[in-house]
Amino acid sequence: MRYFFILILLIGINLQASQEEGERLFKKYCWGCHHQTSLAFGPSFSEIASLRDSGQIIAHIVNPEDSYESLGYKRSAMPAFPQLNAEELQNLADYILSFKDK
Template sequence: MILKYTLLIVVLFFTACSSNEPTKELDGKKLLEQKCASCHDLNMPPLLLKNEVAPPMMSVSIHIFDFVKPKDESGRIYEAVEFVVDYIKEPSFEKSFCDKGTLEKYGLMPSLKESVTDDEAKAIAKYMFSNYTQKRLSEAMEAKMKYDALPEGEKIALKNNCLGCHRVERDFVGPSFTKIQKKFASSQDALKQSIKKGSKGAWENSRAVMPAFGQLTNEELDTLAKWILTPL
């Protein structure tokens, strides 16, 4: 009898402990990518693709956030999240905040009640309304304008993380661009080959290995080499 009660106490103890364990917070960003990216453009700012089948997520988020009608402003995010949770389970023309033209263009989204739980929907919505904001959009647009204004060679350098190893005037992981300019000043083709095939031990007192960038086209190599050899 004593053994029976002892076992019961042990079971109740571990049950209580497990029920008090904190619930792991869901990753809204990851869920958004898994559940929504097949239809919505998640980029900020959006790419505005010609064959898009649903509005960009940025537009959806800002539109919903602006159109919900909370009792007071402090409850706007809560109301917006609750709207998303309800709408993706039971979408309808009556609930939608989209104008007639948008609904005619994209149609009504399919119900996700079989593939997205309420907790997952809340995590997605919270991420949407914290990431896709007017402020973040303005910052992203400004950054894009600055990027678009860069020389094409610098864009290639950024895309391929050249600045992760090289600096303009000082050695870092690899030699500075200033040193590279001096070494290859008379031979752009030699620099192109060094970038394309990579190198090891090409610089005095440096053990750094230059990886090969064979994926770059000849045109990209031309543009990148020309940018590197132009005084910055």
């Protein structure tokens, strides 16, 4: 039972770190065009989270020119962010998805 509580604690700490990293990446790369809950130049994270899954979000971050039509956009003004590694992309996608209406 003791190991179970330690495991739960470690998972909680890891999730918090992932959220913090996702928020840091948002502030560095996304804040200029997106806001968490309101429309800016681009759609809000709450809108994106209600329409997309993690894979679609990551694909659009990495290569928006290849994904904008399949996501229902008429054009893509979003730049690509190929410099983000897989862990960063997942943290950012998880952060975006945390704004999904519950």
